[in-house]
Amino acid sequence: xxxxxxxxxxxxxxxxxxxxxxxVMMRREIEAGETTREISSxxxxxxxxxxxxxxLGPIETPVRSIGGLIGGEARKLTxxxxxxxxxxxxxxxxxxxxxxxxxxxxxxxxxxxxxxxxGSAGIVPGVMLAMQEEYGFSDEQIVEALFNAGAIGYIAMxxxxxxxxxxxxxxxxxxxxxxxASAAVELLGGTPQQCMDAASTVLTNMLGLVCDxxxxxxxxPCQNRNAAGVANALxxxxxTMAGITQLIPLDEMMDTMYVVGKRMPPELRETAxxxxxxxxxxxxxCCNL
Numbered sequence: 464x465x466x467x468x469x470x471x472x473x474x475x476x477x478x479x480x481x482x483x484x485x486x487v488m489m490r491r492e493i494e495a496g497e498t499t500r501e502i503s504s505x506x507x508x509x510x511x512x513x514x515x516x517x518x519l520g521p522i523e524t525p526v527r528s529i530g531g532l533i534g535g536e537a538r539k540l541t542x543x544x545x546x547x548x549x550x551x552x553x554x555x556x557x558x559x560x561x562x563x564x565x566x567x568x569x570x571x572x573x574x575x576x577x578x579x580x581x582g583s584a585g586i587v588p589g590v591m592l593a594m595q596e597e598y599g600f601s602d603e604q605i606v607e608a609l610f611n612a613g614a615i616g617y618i619a620m621x622x623x624x625x626x627x628x629x630x631x632x633x634x635x636x637x638x639x640x641x642x643x644a645s646a647a648v649e650l651l652g653g654t655p656q657q658c659m660d661a662a663s664t665v666l667t668n669m670l671g672l673v674c675d676x677x678x679x680x681x682x683x684p685c686q687n688r689n690a691a692g693v694a695n696a697l698x699x700x701x702x703t704m705a706g707i708t709q710l711i712p713l714d715e716m717m718d719t720m721y722v723v724g725k726r727m728p729p730e731l732r733e734t735a736x737x738x739x740x741x742x743x744x745x746x747x748x749c750c751n752l
Contacts, residue, residue: 465490470618470659470713477655484645484655485607488614507606510576514588517568517575518561528570530680532748537564554593555697559690562589566686579616579625582632582674582681583639585689587612590643590696600650611649612642615662615713622714623721627674627733630724632685636692637669637720641713643696648703660709664699666716667709671723673731675738678749684739 465487467473476487492503520526522541527534540560543549549556562585569575569584578587591605600608616625619638624630641662648658669692677683703709711719730737739745 465494467491467618469622470662470717473614473618474655474659483607483611483649484614484658485610485649488610488617489607492610492613504606507609508602511591511602511606511609513574513576514565514578515592517565517573518585518588518592519564520573521564521567521571522560526567526571526573528567528680528682529572530570530678530682532677532680532682533570533686534567536686537561537567551694554597555694556593557596558589558593558693558697560589561592562586562689562693563686565589566682566689570680570682570686578612578642579620579638580627580635582627582676582685583625583635583689583692585686586636586639586692586696587643587646589689589693590647593693594647594650598650604650608646608650611658612646615642615645615658618713619717623717624724629732630721631672631727631732632674632688633666633669633672633720634724635674636685636688637666637672639689640669640692640696640699641665643693644699644703647696647700651700651704653700653704657703659713660707661696661699661703663709663711663713663716664702665695666713666720667711668695668699670716670720671727673727673738674733675731675740676733676735677740677745679735679740683745 521537525535525538544556565585569581575584624634625638627635644661644665645658648661
């Protein structure tokens with residue numbers, strides 16, 4: 464059976480059979496779900512369409528979140544980028560806009576793809592949509608890359624955590640950014656090893672990020688961190704494609720991230736009892752909700 468417990472086993476499968484990460488993950492999904500390639504691909508195409516709509520909707524029609532903390536940010540970014548030369552460049556500027564838009568969709572009870580969680584749902588679609596627009600990748604190529612991203616998420620869920628309540632925001636935004644970085648590297652023609660290097664780089668750079676939602680809502684600072692996650696993913700992808708390797712393998716970074724998360728005090732793990740959630744301005748805002 465084409466299965467793997469960790470990044471090391473995934474890499475060996477890729478090397479032994481000369482396959483991309485996306486193909487190994489596709490085969491695993493087919494075998495584990497006792498399904499066909501056509502059905503598995505169709506499901507991922509559906510996920511991609513949901514991602515696209517959740518990113519584009521708020522730009523066309525801004526929506527206010529249920530908690531009232533966010534809404535309209537993606538439209539503001541789009542307008543600014545049209546009227547000025549964005550300081551981040553095309554891919555990053557578009558990526559952060561789409562990521563923030565997805566969080567608006569999520570916070571207003573719209574349909575999103577948790578990749579890997581609702582609180583980090585903007586990063587993978589943000590990176591993928593921006594790269595498609597800037598580089599002309601087809602939907603089929605993007606869908607393949609999503610299987611790559613899924614493999615990194617699968618490894619995290621199997622060996623560490625993607626829950627903010629367990630590992631902090633490093634486990635949500637961090638893993639989502641690692642997924643996006645790996646997928647981006649495969650899209651750009653990188654090797655499986657380079658994909659894993661990019662994912663490890665992201666986790667290294669985002670290690671220790673706490674989960675401190677204001678008023679306990681997946682709105683603020685979650686939306687801003689999705690934008691930052693896009694930038695982190697693209698930074699890691701570009702570094703890796705330039706030939707910069709990662710000292711710490713992905714499996715070790717997953718273990719490290721998990722240990723760091725477990726050592727965080729409860730106040731910094733999605734309880735809204737610490738961090739940004741207890742800043743005076745945040746508390747004052749919550750009193751008015």
